[in-house]
Amino acid sequence: MIEGWRWYGGFDRISLSEIAQTGATSIVTALHEIPYGQVWPRNTIADTRAQINAAGFDWTVVESLPVHEAIKRAEGDLSELFANYRQSMANLAAEGIRVICYNFMPLLDWTRTDLAAPVPRGGTCLRFSLPKMAAFDVFMVERDGAEKDYSEAVLAAARCWFDKSTPALREGLTAAIMAGLPGAYDRYDADGLRQALIPYAGLDRTTLRQNHKRFLEEVIPTAEELGLKLAVHPDDPPRDLLGLPRIVTCAEDIDWILSAVDSPANGLTLCAGSLGANPDNDVPAIAERFAGRIHFAHLRNVAKDPDGSFEEAAHLTGDTDMPALVSAFLREEQRRRAEGRRDAEIVFRPDHGHELLDDAARGTHPGYPLIGRLRGLAELRGVIAGLNASMPNIA
Template sequence: MIPDLEQTFRWFGPSDPVSLQAIKQTGAVGIVSALHHVPCGDVWSLAEINKRNNMIKNAGFRWSVVESVNIHESIKLGLPEREGYIENYITTLKNIANAGINIVCYNFMPVLDWTRTHLDYKLANNASVLRYEASALAAFDLYILEREDAFKEFSSTRQVAAKKYLDSLSGQEKELLTNTILAGLPGTDEVFTVEQFKEYLKKYHEIDGVALKNNLFYFLRAIIPSAEEAGIKMCIHPDDPPFSILGLPRVAATESDLQDIVNSCPSVSNGITLCTGSLGARADNNIPGIIARLGQHIHFLHLRNVERETDGSFYEAEHLAGSTDMYQVMKSIVHEQIQREKAGREDIAIPMRPDHGHKILDDCNYNTYPGYSVIGRLKGLAELRGLELGIKRTLLTTKE
């Protein structure tokens, strides 16, 4: 029997309202965590890594994946001072390896991490989910941020819809929309002001998708030899959403992008985090096909689903519902595991976590990080483990 995927849960550390004791009841065996209190660009000391690792071990888990060691904007911008930050990054990777952890997830999105317009969108069953609404994003970009180039980028139809959306909001709702879009990194309460964000946009004015991708390749060529020597597998997370927003370019939005990234510095240490939610927000991303063609480079799995809408909006759907066929995704993952077993690879039990759960039942009584409720993710994990088991039993029986 092919080993199960390693079932993991993201934990933001001691301040996370979702405790390790609660996670223990989900059936997860691994933890995905990061030192969010260490400023971006600083070295993670071995002492701090071991402190977190001991918390995780003492609760009966393995620290399976570091998500994320965030990348300083100087590296993304290609500034001269990037060399010092790259050296810090390499030192952090060596310390992580010395603590016995060997998978590091990261992303290369400029300024903002994943972006949504609503953090409490209610479904028909009253579950609370995350949502990206195209008209809301355009309303912010055009009439709150007042980005000059936005008026050249949005069609007249979208501008009219955005203005209509803006006019429907109260002052408090406009502030909420602004704070939601300009939220900082996961695990922090940081929110950029409009003026702060405008300053960042000025820095990126001359950085297009090609330039940003070249800066990513420079970063990878600098760190991957050290990562490989230390036994660390780096895996880039796709952009979320996987298209340009607010004038900021994207580098990991399509299969072609991911192929470029693994080709830029060929190594077992230069890999991919397969996020079915991020990639699934684009209808032209064939996720089972991506797994079939790039599966050997996948070191980590984020399994979630989104429901796409015709205007480019989407919301977080049930894990087994939405616009992505999760059955075909899981079947492709299992086939990749079979190929790994035949090749004699040791990394068959790929770490997997249920991503972005709905807020349901008692979740509503806790102020958890957006998308990281405990019961909603437990429901997703249970569905995914059942799907995996069913597919594996079928493949084993039919010799498919």
């Protein structure tokens, strides 16, 4: 497996020279400064690649080439947006990129209610509290019909939190939820988010699936021609939020997407944490089932609560059996080598780490500290080395 590291380019508080000291060999990044829907110019891609190469890394995976919200809503004439996406793909392929990670989550990207929840023995982690999310949805955004999306127990806990909350706590909750919005988007307060939801009225699961299928039909043939692979990222968290449907949450969803346009170019980013937050998911089994279509991997772990809440665990101590998951990847790489494929190795990156030691002082992107991810990478590296040593045919 190829050790990757997510880097936010000029927006990152962690330098490429520091990343080099982690031992990772591949950078995973994107042109975060370009607004959604616009073409990524080849010269800008080339400049970024040259910077990465000069620091001693490869750049093989883009995370992410964003899908414009109008495509997710199927709103208006989309021909220019699809053409721009295909041209960006062509420009990336011309510069040697082979995998494009993307997601199809409407409006909100990853969502957490706490960005610095304490963990045992010190440090902090990202956390998703379903009662806090319900408090935000029902009592702050005041979305019509929101109460129907939560159990009585969760609503009671939400009311309790809201009644005891101060303006500062409510502002902090809003800021945490907004932290998952892509960089090209403004952050909203509760009233602003209520307005932002209006264009999504009536967008149900079936409609969003059909819009996703249309996207795939528009771009996968181009990916095939260019030798690119697209890899959809699962929804995070894997549940509907604020009345917005989520359609990449489980094995059934993944099977539908990969079958919608049945091509090796239409693949999956296996995010262990996103899928692991769904209590019905057996993440190693999902990896086994879809191994041939996994083009990229995020390795992280979560610890779930009975009420639907969860938090980021250490990479080897959460609910997902990480050695079993890594074993599935290694067996798939062995199969690919037996076929003579030059792209047998799967790029992975240590996803979301705890903020440890002086991580908090850096002010990095939430979930992307230096020391916490280095700990995760070191642990994963040990798992991979141990499995390789015990399974000599997978070297």
